Amino acid sequence: MGNDETLILIVDDDPRVRRLATEALAKQGYKIVHACDGAESLQQIQNGHPDLILMDINMPVMNGIEALGEIIAMTPALPVIMMSAQPEITPAVDAMKLGARDYIIVPFDPDELRKRVERVLNEISLKREVSRLQTMLGGAKDLYEQMGQSPQIHTLHEQLERVARTDFTVILYGESGSGKELVARAIHQNSRRASEAFVAVDCGSIPENLIESELFGHERGAFTGAYDRKLGSFERASGGTLFLDEIGNLPKTMQARLLRALQERKIERVGGTGPIPVDIRVIVAGNRRLQDLIVEGKFREDLFHRLNEFMIEIPPLRRRKDDLIYLADRFINETAQELKKKPLRLSPPAVQLLQNYDWPGNVRELRNVIRRAVLLTDSDQIRTEHLTAINTASAELIPPVRIDMMPQMPLREMMRTFTREIEQKIIEQAIQKAHGNKSQAAKLLQVDYKTILTKIKEYKLGTPRRGKMPGIGIH
Numbered sequence: 426m427g428n429d430e431t432l433i434l435i436v437d438d439d440p441r442v443r444r445l446a447t448e449a450l451a452k453q454g455y456k457i458v459h460a461c462d463g464a465e466s467l468q469q470i471q472n473g474h475p476d477l478i479l480m481d482i483n484m485p486v487m488n489g490i491e492a493l494g495e496i497i498a499m500t501p502a503l504p505v506i507m508m509s510a511q512p513e514i515t516p517a518v519d520a521m522k523l524g525a526r527d528y529i530i531v532p533f534d535p536d537e538l539r540k541r542v543e544r545v546l547n548e549i550s551l552k553r554e555v556s557r558l559q560t561m562l563g564g565a566k567d568l569y570e571q572m573g574q575s576p577q578i579h580t581l582h583e584q585l586e587r588v589a590r591t592d593f594t595v596i597l598y599g600e601s602g603s604g605k606e607l608v609a610r611a612i613h614q615n616s617r618r619a620s621e622a623f624v625a626v627d628c629g630s631i632p633e634n635l636i637e638s639e640l641f642g643h644e645r646g647a648f649t650g651a652y653d654r655k656l657g658s659f660e661r662a663s664g665g666t667l668f669l670d671e672i673g674n675l676p677k678t679m680q681a682r683l684l685r686a687l688q689e690r691k692i693e694r695v696g697g698t699g700p701i702p703v704d705i706r707v708i709v710a711g712n713r714r715l716q717d718l719i720v721e722g723k724f725r726e727d728l729f730h731r732l733n734e735f736m737i738e739i740p741p742l743r744r745r746k747d748d749l750i751y752l753a754d755r756f757i758n759e760t761a762q763e764l765k766k767k768p769l770r771l772s773p774p775a776v777q778l779l780q781n782y783d784w785p786g787n788v789r790e791l792r793n794v795i796r797r798a799v800l801l802t803d804s805d806q807i808r809t810e811h812l813t814a815i816n817t818a819s820a821e822l823i824p825p826v827r828i829d830m831m832p833q834m835p836l837r838e839m840m841r842t843f844t845r846e847i848e849q850k851i852i853e854q855a856i857q858k859a860h861g862n863k864s865q866a867a868k869l870l871q872v873d874y875k876t877i878l879t880k881i882k883e884y885k886l887g888t889p890r891r892g893k894m895p896g897i898g899i900h
Contacts, residue, residue: 431546432456434475436466436492437508438484442531446479449535450542463492470496471701475503477546479538481531482509482516490519497524498656499701502621502664504545508533552620568611570755572604572788573748577740581608588735589615594687596732597710599739601871602789605710606670608739613666618706621665626658629671629874630864636679638695641686647696659692663703672709672732673718674873677725684728707732712871742784742791752788753779756795757807769799772808782815785871849884852877856886 433455435446447457458475460466464487466480478496482489493505506527507520517528526545529538568585572578588595589612599605606625613623631639638647642657658667669675675683686692687707691700709732718724742749750771757769771779784790798811851870859865867877880886 430456431477432458432475433542434458434460434466434469434478434480436460436463436478436480436484436489438462438481442481442508445532445535446538449538453539453543455542463487463489463495466492467495467499468699470500470503471699474702474704477542478503478505479542480505480507482507482520483511490516490523493520493523493525498654499660500663502549504549506541506545567614568607571607573745573751575745575747577745578748581737581739584737585612586615588612588737590617591735592616592706593734594706594732595708595734596715596736597708597739598712598714598736599710600712600741600785600787601868602787603739603741604788605739606668608737609666609668609670609708609710612708613668613706616666616706618665622662623666623668624658624662625668625670627670627864629674629867633676636676637682640679640683641692641694642697643695644697647694651696654694657692657694659686659703659705660701662705664705666706666708669707669709671711671873673711673713673715673724674875677723680725680728684725684731687731742787746780749779749784749791750776752791753795756792757799760796760799764799766799767805769802769805769807772806774809775807775812778809778812778815786869848880849886852880852884853886856881 431454433450435443435450435457436459437443437446438461443459447459451457458469460469462484463480466478467487469475470478480489480492484492487495489507489509493507496503496505501524504526505524506529507517507525508529508531509516510531512530520528526548527541529541568582569578572581585608595609595612597605597608599608609625610623613619626639628636638651638655638657640657640659642655642660643651645651645654669683686703689700690704691702693700715724715729715732719726719729742752753771757771761767761769779791786793794812794815795807798807801811802808852866855866855869856863859869863877863881864874867874870877
């Protein structure tokens with residue numbers, strides 16, 4: 426960033442100090458804007474994106490220490506240099522504890538001011554560049570290490586590299602457990618925003634009444650239980666990347682607010698009094714096509730067109746079996762080290778079993794199966810009997826039916842009743858496996874959060890079961 430692109434906000438109630446600082450910094454080519462007190466400085470930040478703030482401590486309306494606290498809460502990465510005509514050390518210590526980058530006494534030497542401003546800006550620029558280079562060097566390697574090197578992953582990486590250098594909004598499609606967040610992070614790590622925050626939000630796991638506060642934040646007292654100000658995901662991701670997973674679960678009302686925020690690049694906290702500018706790159710993901718949700722009336726078409734700048738589809742594990750044994754070996758080594766076991770290998774029949782299975786839970790399921798197998802084996806080899814999670818996966822969820830106990834009824838009605846019993850049993854066991862966590866149960870079953878809540882209510886799960894159809898035994 427050249428000096429002619431750097432915007433500095435000078436905050437002081439004394440016009441002579443503002444003029445002296447402006448003359449000193451304008452000679453270096455910096456762009457300058459002014460504010461007369463702390464409250465006005467916050468408004469200036471909302472109106473634009475200064476790269477550095479030079480702010481006096483003693484001002485009317487809102488002093489510099491109060492304003493500094495607000496600025497750090499609002500934009501933690503924004504550097505602030507404090508000024509004071511009082512040589513006491515206490516204000517300087519307080520300011521540095523709050524997060525100020527430097528402190529200078531007024532009146533100051535213009536050359537000294539220029540040196541301090543340049544030093545702070547250079548430190549920030551160097552830190553961002555080092556972080557960017559580290560993530561660029563490690564991004565491709567990390568993705569291949571974590572996903573494999575099949576032709577499908579090479580294609581995926583080519584798409585990732587092409588879009589990462591842009592600020593395009595990206596839609597990721599992939600089944601549960603296929604690595605959507607991993608790919609989103611890789612895009613971020615290979616972008617110019619790599620040194621800034623990556624904030625992930627699972628839109629399917631947040632109750633509808635809390636999603637607005639989670640995305641946009643809230644002010645103290647905005648609603649019952651809002652005891653303090655909270656920064657939303659948009660503000661926390663400002664400068665970096667916001668990843669919205671399971672975007673299709675976002676309520677229609679929130680879809681409208683999201684569309685407005687993306688168009689205007691501004692948000693407003695719940696209970697807030699004005700817009701707050703945000704500078705973010707957005708990546709969204711889901712396991713269902715947004716076009717299908719539009720047809721079903723569950724997703725706004727205008728929001729889809731706003732998001733659909735670039736699309737990446739992540740192939741499921743069953744379509745990239747070349748990666749299967751590589752990933753299995755990686756998980757074996759990781760788990761063996763964790764459990765302090767000697768090196769392990771897969772027996773040929775175990776390899777065949779892994780390759781013949783379809784992996785509906787994708788890499789997440791593979792990892793869990795391998796971890797369990799490593800725990801079970803007491804030799805240097807993982808055999809098929811250690812992979813019982815594969816053989817029993819279907820049986821655990823869909824137990825055998827005792828046909829001799831079926832009631833005398835038409836086949837269609839029998840199948841309808843039987844299907845409901847099976848569905849109820851599956852949901853019950855998924856909730857049990859998730860230790861009562863409904864969001865996790867929804868992920869296990871690869872359905873959205875609303876669906877699992879509807880089914881729990883429909884089957885009165887968690888309450889005594891009544892009126893069970895007699896004669897259908899499910900064990």
